[in-house]
Amino acid sequence: MSLFYLLYIECLSFWKMPEWLIFIMWYIFNFILIVILMLLTVLFLVLFERKYLAFYTRRIGPDRAGYKGCFQTVADAIKLLFKENIIPKNADKFLFFLSPLIVFVPVLTVWALLPFSSGFYTFHSCCSILLFMAFLAIPAIGILFAGYSSGGNNFALIGGIRSCMQLIASEIPSFLVLASIVILSGSMDLSVIVKNQSGSILNWYIFPSFLGFTIFFICSLIIMNRLPFDFPEAESELVAGYNCEYSGMKFAMFFLAEYAMTFILSALVVVLFLGGYNAPFDFYITDCFNLSVILREIFINFEQFFWLIFKTGIIIMLIMLIRAAYPRLRTDKTLDLCWYIFIPLSIFNLFIAIIIKYMRGIL
């Protein structure tokens, strides 16, 4: 069990509560922590993206709400909360209500699986990679439902269908890449994968499988509907695609899910290829100071958290730069890219991984 869990039990032992209650409360605390973390991340990401794009296109960006616009997303969220909740006349009301949840909840769940530091992860599973990708496949179903239930709006329907189309196309190469990572690390557990990359920058899996990194990065762009591949909601073709008919809080949920997905997939890329929470050198900065064992343990966790966020931030900036610079690809071209180029390449990448693993075993 992680350090924080032990600390938590230590703190609660004072009240003499039954064990099952302690156990349940641990997960409730974690859930609250993760929701707060996610909301803060999304609030920051939205503002950061707007400011970053503004910088890229020589504008000022939002600068009214708060100091230099730092409360802009909060203001937007409050505005969305008070918006009228419009449901189209012919809509399938149950599905229409359900689909934002189908999109939002799995993305939130996935946050529990990510090892933010060696001691901070909510849910530990021996095959968390599989769970991760399985949960991330669910939002596409929600998007399809959203498109289908929007009362015969063809724009929304096309957007929903496109989302499923690209999910199937991008899932296969990304799973093949994941298989190569599993082979390299010998485990399907994300925290073990991260631990295997510790030591120095040379142990990161980006070096044995750079090809895999490229494929997975582009596939994750497709899964998270970011710009070169954002056809489910291509605003110049489909107006807003699947969320055409949504307003108010339901729209906010789609929006939240999209940015949460952006963060979590970038974090996954970092965990799989860029050493996760490991520092890029073979020691932690915390070790430079003389600290007691327990303090060192705590500060190392914070440092690891910092490294993960730092690397994820770089990946997210790359994603935003791509969004700023590139036009949208066409749907069929993307399918061609996935089926004809990425799948053969990822199988090739798998072979490389097997050979590297075998050579390591010999040497």
Place this chain on the structure above:
Amino acid sequence: MNNSTLKNTTILNVGPQHPSTHGVLRLKCELNGERIIKIEPIIGYLHRGMEKMAETGSYLQYLPVVDRIDYLSGFFCSFAYLDAIEKLMDIVCPLKALYIRTITMELNRISSHLLWLGCYLMDLGATSPFFYAFIEREKILHIFEKLAGARMMYNYYTLGGVKNDINKELLGEIKVFAGNFNKQLKEFEDLINNNPIFISRTAMIGVLEQETAVNYSVTGANLRASGILKDLRKDFPYLIYKQIEFDIPYKKSGDSYSRYIVRVKEMKESCKIVNQCLDWLYSNIEDLKINLKINTAKIKPEGEAIGQVESPRGLMLCYICADGTNKPSRVKWRTPSFYSVQLINEIAKNYLVSDLMSIFGSLDVIMPEVDR
């Protein structure tokens, strides 16, 4: 509804309020999956009765309205209209007025193409070129504001010349703009021209065959991108285009990419023309008339005339039938976008929905000009 399920097709109604129809155009598309079987453009949502409006007032009362026919290139509309009247009344404008008209029209062409460029890339999904284009366009509009007092609806040309004189300070501003413009355009081209996604979205997409182009009487950059070298500025030089050296860019393939290339090159040529006009204006800045100060009561032409101009979107004609009173008895406009918008069914058929907007955007259609 039943009919469409039987035929296994869907009707997708694009517009009249759609972000990338650039105005109130409605496209009724029949889809098979995502493939377009048929497109029917439905126009008329922006009809303001421009032609009938001319018959209600005097010749000069109609002049400010003319700019609204194509709000992105107001100078061209007012030139076409004034050209017709000047032909009727045998008015020859002073040389300096001709130069000022040329320089403003070419700057206007650049600003119009820049807006097209930004919006076209926006249609393809690239967000930043839009802002870069608008930064450059803003500089031109700033110059126009100083010269004519308005950013888009100029009402600057008048019968027998132009209204305000150009001064040295403004000439300096134009010179700075024209000097930097090629550099800025190069940055655009670095960002866009060799972008693999841009090429895959535009090259060999929406091919306009020469024969189709001629049959639909398409003009302007759309025609020149299909390999037919026709430009009014060369074929029937008006204003001072005879004395000026410039090339007419053209390409043979007729796809969206060549339409893009032709327009970008046209901007460079316009910049060249601006520079040559600047040289003349610098050396003849003093003591020249800019208009003839015609007595408005005497504007009572008789007969028929056609004013013509090569607008950014193609050949723009204004036919005036005058009956000797102070009101025209009939004004007829031939606007180039009206002919381009009909092409959409011809060239976007059998492409995907994603291509619809990229093809339509490449035609540079602007709705107020179609409906008038």
